[in-house]
Amino acid sequence: DAGVIQSPRHEVTEMGQEVTLRCKPISGHDYLFWYRQTMMRGLELLIYFNNNVPIDDSGMPEDRFSAKMPNASFSTLKIQPSEPRDSAVYFCASSTLDGRRLTDTQYFGPGTRLTVL
Amino acid sequence: DAKTTQPNSMESNEEEPVHLPCNHSTISGTDYIHWYRQLPSQGPEYVIHGLTSNVNNRMASLAIAEDRKSSTLILHRATLRDAAVYYCILRVNNAGNMLTFGGGTRLMVKP
Numbered sequence: 363d364a365g366v367i368q369s370p371r372h373e374v375t376e377m378g379q380e381v382t383l384r385c386k387p388i389s390g391h392d393y394l395f396w397y398r399q400t401m402m403r404g405l406e407l408l409i410y411f412n413n414n415v416p417i418d419d420s421g422m423p424e425d426r427f428s429a430k431m432p433n434a435s436f437s438t439l440k441i442q443p444s445e446p447r448d449s450a451v452y453f454c455a456s457s458t459l460d461g462r463r464l465t466d467t468q469y470f471g472p473g474t475r476l477t478v479l
Numbered sequence: 480d481a482k483t484t485q486p487n488s489m490e491s492n493e494e495e496p497v498h499l500p501c502n503h504s505t506i507s508g509t510d511y512i513h514w515y516r517q518l519p520s521q522g523p524e525y526v527i528h529g530l531t532s533n534v535n536n537r538m539a540s541l542a543i544a545e546d547r548k549s550s551t552l553i554l555h556r557a558t559l560r561d562a563a564v565y566y567c568i569l570r571v572n573n574a575g576n577m578l579t580f581g582g583g584t585r586l587m588v589k590p
Contacts (some may be wrong), residue, residue, distance in 0.1 A: 470522025
């Protein structure tokens with residue numbers, strides 16, 4: 363498997379523009395997570411889905427952020443309008459419960475580095 | 480959620496063992512101890528996890544104190560590629576539980 367795929371890897375945009383980050387989870391995984399990493403706040407969970415349904419979005423910073431998962435193989439995180447303080451690395455991760463190992467290891471993508479000028 | 484405490488940074492020499500400590504004095508009976516690491520410019524990756532017994536895998540060993548209030552991740556022979564931030568995380572071992580990352584320990588490996 364190719365692992366979790368994220369695009370774009372780098373995004374530079376101007377304040378006020380709409381930004382869309384994309385994620386393709388590992389095939390067969392039924393959980394998908396969006397995290398954000400900054401120097402100040404470290405790694406923090408934004409939202410996660412189970413079987414394409416949002417389960418917990420309490421980490422989404424404000425209404426400018428939205429996430430969708432229209433099918434099992436694709437998710438988007440949208441910021442509209444973007445602001446300089448949104449500059450961060452955004453990671454997508456996916457998982458499923460391994461009944462044998464009794465754990466659901468999360469597999470992370472390479473991240474999207476977002477810079478809002 | 481129960482918290483973990485890790486040193487901010489540690490140094491090691493290449494090909495020597497490394498012991499990365501983690502304190503979790505408020506751990507509950509259902510909490511598993513997970514370790515992830517984040518190599519430079521990459522997403523975090525799973526290293527190992529355990530509940531009560533010591534665990535070994537191809538990447539590392541996990542030694543868990545008898546009272547479970549602390550644990551130690553052991554890299555038997557550090558390589559330059561092991562330089563990363565190591566996160567100790569407590570979580571119930573159900574599918575879909577999120578990972579709550581603390582500050583982690585930045586491991587530097589000297590040649």
